[in-house]
Amino acid sequence: MQRIGVFVCHCGTNIAGTVDVAAVSESLGKEQGVVFSTHYQYMCSQAGQDIIKNAIAEYKLTGIVVCSCSPRMHETTFRKTAAAAGINPYMVEIANIREQCSWVHKDTISGTEKAIILGKAAVAKVNLNAPLTPGETPVTKRALVIGGGIAGIQTALDIADAGFPVDIVEKKPTIGGKMAQLDKTFPTLDCAACILTPKMVDVAQNDKIRIFSYSEVTSVKGFVGNFDVTIKRKARYVKEDVCTGCGACTEKCPQKKVPNEFNLGMDNRRAIYIPFAQAVPKVATIDPDYCMMLKTGKCGVCSKVCTAGAIDYKAKDEYVEEKYGAIVVATGFNPISMDKFDEFAYSQSKDVITSLEFERLTNAAGPTQGKLLRPSDGEHPHTIVFVQCVGSRCDSCSEKGKEYCSKICCMYTAKHAMLTRDKYPDTDVYVFYIDVRTPGKNFDEFYRRAVEEYGVHYIKGMVGKVSPEGKKLMVQASDLIAGKQLHIEADLVVLAAAIEPDKSARPLATMLTASMDTNDFFTEAHPKLRPVESPTAGVFLSGACQGPKDIPETVSQAGAAAAKVIGLLCKDKLTGNPCVAHSDEMMCNGCSTCEKVCPYGAITYVDKEFRMPDRTTRVRRVAQVNEAVCQGCGCCTVACPSGAMDLKGFAGKQIMAEVDAICR
């Protein structure tokens, strides 16, 4: 039998103005289990809390009902008050007689009646409350970062800086991501390599950071603080700890005609390769699709030239299992395929390129050593047309492109146009746009410089068709402001392709039980207030995997994600939410219904021995809830056909009692 105290708050006149608080207190005093009932001006004030504490001591209360503002305001306050006076904080219930009563009802009679009924429901519930203790789980003080672009690099560096070990899993042979492929970066035009490669070196030299390059995450189990992750280390046929990165093999390999993905296929590499000079780790990798030794067993040149003896043709994929407390997703983005945009003749002409290819063409380490030359004939282009929003902001053609704005294209196109005019003033540069979107510090100034200082022709309108004619590209476009059709003879056409999340993100999200939007960008726990956390506890988001972002934004999000991870790893133990599901093993028939509806995978099955009335034992399969994973939605409780599942704090009986109290 509970000994319940009822505390009705006036909230100044907020409640007392409409609700007869004395009547509420008096009426609730007669309810079952209530041994004390009072009302006071401000229950949440120090004096109000003291009234509660004193009553707990004096009347040996076991449960508390506060009739006051919304539990979303002060539930925590009153739970703390109760705990300070020595009773379990979960023995407190709030009747919301302000937001859901006095503020929305003007009539004192019906307002008071309703307040009494809400109070009765709360009393009925507390009569069935049981003390709850949140579960505690230890925290593995190591973080995993998936993806080694600038986002992953920055997050890892920041976490390591706080003293926690971090592993980066990168699927490519080197970290660096898209930023490593860029030439100069807006809005300051500093060279990408100059600001990125020192960070990559920092990562390599930091003894708190391990890099699993050429690796992928294949399974994630567990929950916040305690993830069990399997990492597949793809065979690179070169011993990572032995290779010195001298590059002798990459010069001698006879397989010379492998498209070089780092330069987006605009030149070739060998079957054994190091993606670029500043790669981290600087280790060669054999491409099994092209290596003759691996395919036919004939060759072996690289193993002969490698003085370090690093080549191992017999290497196999390896699987490593690691434990982590937190996981950061930083899988970045890719430009979309241009297959569906044949009006721009991307597949028909080598001189129609994407903006990322343009970056490589102007990069000193790129296929042309930084000279802007036409891919088809190596000649200098005199007229260049840039087309913005290729596949971005598509409404009607959404099965073709993306509905969203890719956000970075306006700025990098302005950058490309400006750099071209700067280096080659004899070149005519046209930019076709729907709108120029340049919000950001010094961004609009940057774009205006391209127009005003560098004389780039910005034309509002879309390009309808690009047709290769001889050595030229005929560009048909409309100028919406002048209201006329344009025909431009161009030497090079550059398409600002929309960006989309990496294809591997979707299966990864499933593994992590992290949610994604319809475009496969990871969703944040709250779009405004929790932008770097995923809804799944312990999984954080960094960089363009969460939405289109430029480098400054990526880096700030990366730092924010690191701060969240550090906050988590600093804790020795995590206290959970005690309002979790639990199954009554005697009633559970092991049907698996609950497991199927649980969005968090919190339910597993165990075989348990039961003593039968005839003293024999029988083994039965029963559901078991992992309290650290369960978020307490209660879905399983309704799904369970046996009535075995219940939710602590919101038990079937408690809600039933509230229904009864309201309908009495």
Added chain:
Amino acid sequence: MSMKNIENNNETYRPLIVAFCCNWCSYAGADLAGNNRLAYPADVKIIRVPCSCRVNPTFILRAFQRGADGVIICGCHPGDCHYTSGNYYTRRRMSLMFSMLDYLGIERERTRVEWVSAAEGAKFAATMNDFCETVAKLGKNKRLEDLRCKQ
């Protein structure tokens, strides 16, 4: 006590409405209606549940059995569930439940599922006004009310 007296008097009959609101969206939406002082009838009594999917159909049966005249379940908009998919279960379960109740003589208008976000205080108040009016027009629920439950 006085409630019952009022109910017996046909002119001032007010329906008894039980509203289940999920903690994250609809309950917050109801709070927002309060913050903005958007009035709706006192007939509505809210029960807080973590997620709309916590509402067991038996709660609804019990409410009608004990004399409720209407039951409304409010949750986050589809796609916005705090627990990612809870409201989809609610939608399916309740469409079955409501057609069964209809079969038992509880008119479709007495039961409702509504999506109300934490930002939709106005929608919450409007929904409750509309629901109260609809149920009030139907009059007392006599089909499922169990007189043994009444003292």
